[in-house]
Amino acid sequence: MSAIATNSPQKGVNYLKMANLNTVPKQLKQPIGDMMAEMSNLMFKLSDGKISVDKWRELMARLITKNHLATAMIGLNDLEIPEELLNAIRLSIEDQLVYLDIFANDLRMRPDYFPVWRAEMYALSPLTSYDEAKVFKRYGRMIPFPAMPKQGTQCHTNCGCKWRVVEIDKEKGDFNCFWERHKDDSCQTCLQREEDWYPIEVRDWMLQL
């Protein structure tokens, strides 16, 4: 109870501190913001005892899945998601569900722990699917990046890094792709990727190692 009373007036502060909306593209600020609100709402319901952790996990998983698909449709500017892109999106969703299970476990272990900020960070995860959809829209297929920004980075969904794609011969599927580190990103993963993946070479649609 008291957790809500003390936390709710600072909800906006939590947002800005933890889940960084600065790197969210303009057309996604509304849906991502809505998703954040829904996710904090679920955390309040949990702390109120209105839903169980299992139920919370199920509703969070549904929100994550729905929003990955929705942002991909926005990035694609199409309601039909091609199979190849869908497979990539599935992997991103599965990734998030693994983190969500760990989160659910933490909640079970600590009955007084209701971190709204941690729940809200999941709202940024669909940006990965949006980025992948953008690539697909541009090239008609997926570039085999070794990982996307926000995937497996220590800064999690706050990662603001980007792939910069230099087309060598896009018909042949030849690209040099540079992991551009966001100026505020200095977690170990992003620094390492900048070092290792600057650039990666893709030839004939295959990642060269």
Ligand SMILES: [Zn+2]
């Ligand atoms: Zn990053």
